[in-house]
Amino acid sequence: MDDLKLTHATIVPMTSEKACLRDSTLYMSENRIMAIAKAGDTLSEYSGEVIDLEGKLVTPPFLNAHHHLYQTGITKPHSHDDLVSWLKNVLFKEEPLLDKKVVYKNALNDIKGFLKSGIGYLILQESNLFYDTVVQAVESCKIKSLVGRYCGDNTETLPDSLSESPRESLRELLYYRHKYRNNTYIKVSLSPRFLPAVTPEFLDYLKNHISEFGPFLQIHLNESQGEINLTKHVHHKDPALVLNDYGLLNDSTILPHSIYLTDEEFAILSRKKPTLTTSPTTNLSLSGAVAPVATYLASGIPVGLGLDSFATSKSQTYHQELHALAGIAKLPRKTLIPRILLSSANIAYRIFGGGIIKRGSSADLAVFSVKPHNPWDYISNHLVPEDLEFMLLNGGTAYGEVQH
Ligand SMILES: [Zn+2]
Numbered sequence: 001m002d003d004l005k006l007t008h009a010t011i012v013p014m015t016s017e018k019a020c021l022r023d024s025t026l027y028m029s030e031n032r033i034m035a036i037a038k039a040g041d042t043l044s045e046y047s048g049e050v051i052d053l054e055g056k057l058v059t060p061p062f063l064n065a066h067h068h069l070y071q072t073g074i075t076k077p078h079s080h081d082d083l084v085s086w087l088k089n090v091l092f093k094e095e096p097l098l099d100k101k102v103v104y105k106n107a108l109n110d111i112k113g114f115l116k117s118g119i120g121y122l123i124l125q126e127s128n129l130f131y132d133t134v135v136q137a138v139e140s141c142k143i144k145s146l147v148g149r150y151c152g153d154n155t156e157t158l159p160d161s162l163s164e165s166p167r168e169s170l171r172e173l174l175y176y177r178h179k180y181r182n183n184t185y186i187k188v189s190l191s192p193r194f195l196p197a198v199t200p201e202f203l204d205y206l207k208n209h210i211s212e213f214g215p216f217l218q219i220h221l222n223e224s225q226g227e228i229n230l231t232k233h234v235h236h237k238d239p240a241l242v243l244n245d246y247g248l249l250n251d252s253t254i255l256p257h258s259i260y261l262t263d264e265e266f267a268i269l270s271r272k273k274p275t276l277t278t279s280p281t282t283n284l285s286l287s288g289a290v291a292p293v294a295t296y297l298a299s300g301i302p303v304g305l306g307l308d309s310f311a312t313s314k315s316q317t318y319h320q321e322l323h324a325l326a327g328i329a330k331l332p333r334k335t336l337i338p339r340i341l342l343s344s345a346n347i348a349y350r351i352f353g354g355g356i357i358k359r360g361s362s363a364d365l366a367v368f369s370v371k372p373h374n375p376w377d378y379i380s381n382h383l384v385p386e387d388l389e390f391m392l393l394n395g396g397t398a399y400g401e402v403q404h
Pocket of ligand 1: 066068125220308
């Protein structure tokens with residue numbers, strides 16, 4: 001990127017609750033944020049193209065912390081479906097029959113929608129059958145993504161067409177990791193679907209090859225009571241205890257949902273600090289429950305918000321899900337939304353090196369057309385995708401046009 005200076009910006013850097021820099025200047029060079037100056041200082045020592053934002057709001061791009069792009073187009077759950085019945089009767093039957101061209105087209109369309117609403121980071125879990133297809137869509141749209149590749153070997157739970165040996169999973173993972181080793185947008189990770197999908201032999205193999213598999217192992221955990229019962233049937237323990245036994249619980253493990261934790265499981269997660277993700281509208285429809293997100297955040301466990309998929313979420317956009325979270329958790333938006341956004345920003349920073357506006361972080365920014373009097377109130381209550389003017393990722397335009 002060319003050197004760029006944004007002056008007279010209202011910056012919400014996501015460094016702490018309520019943090020806001022008014023009439024600030026931001027200088028970017030070599031794809032990084034190099035300097036941020038307080039009110040009045042225009043960083044005259046740095047040269048480069050200057051854009052006067054005249055008080056417009058600047059935030060980091062947002063993180064959709066859990067999503068399956070390939071599931072767009074899968075039949076949505078009926079009102080009486082719980083997670084396990086939907087997986088068995090719908091997803092596991094329809095997934096092997098999906099058409100690659102349709103998956104690619106849907107993924108492109110959904111990614112463009114995310115970019116348009118200020119999402120710059122995705123944490124994905126994608127079908128092993130369509131992994132290549134989805135990664136190609138991510139690559140062409142240049143959205144920063146951690147793309148988990150589904151795996152599982154338990155044919156008691158999974159149909160043959162979706163299962164593979166742990167050796168094959170490792171081989172595929174290493175192939176993609178090598179292929180995208182210099183790509184600054186795509187990160188590759190392993191994602192066992194959920195514990196009932198893997199046998200003890202698979203987990204043993206994972207444990208013995210963890211240095212090759214890691215980091216950022218993703219696995220759905222405690223999404224419904226039915227899933228927990230299935231896990232106990234295969235592994236004879238509560239899910240988080242199974243992961244802990246195999247040495248798979250640490251600060252680079254990502255656990256979507258985690259709705260039902262026993263006291264013992266909660267104590268272990270509080271100690272090991274894996275990342276949890278929450279998808280409130282999906283959880284409500286497939287499990288009739290909601291994760292105690294505020295409790296998790298208060299105990300220092302990172303929690304990110306994710307839509308899960310357009311087959312299961314009731315929300316069309318990230319912002320709708322954000323507002324739904326506060327409603328479902330019965331907490332005021334002004335309390336919960338800043339906390340979940342800050343936690344999400346920290347997750348994005350750890351994975352992608354952006355998501356927080358600070359010196360040295362990636363030149364990733366969302367610039368809005370609005371000039372709110374109270375920026376945090378605007379973000380918590382009024383932010384709509386249409387207000388996004390442009391977004392930069394790695395200093396390049398990811399959405400909109402930079403107005404010079
Ligand atoms: Zn999911």
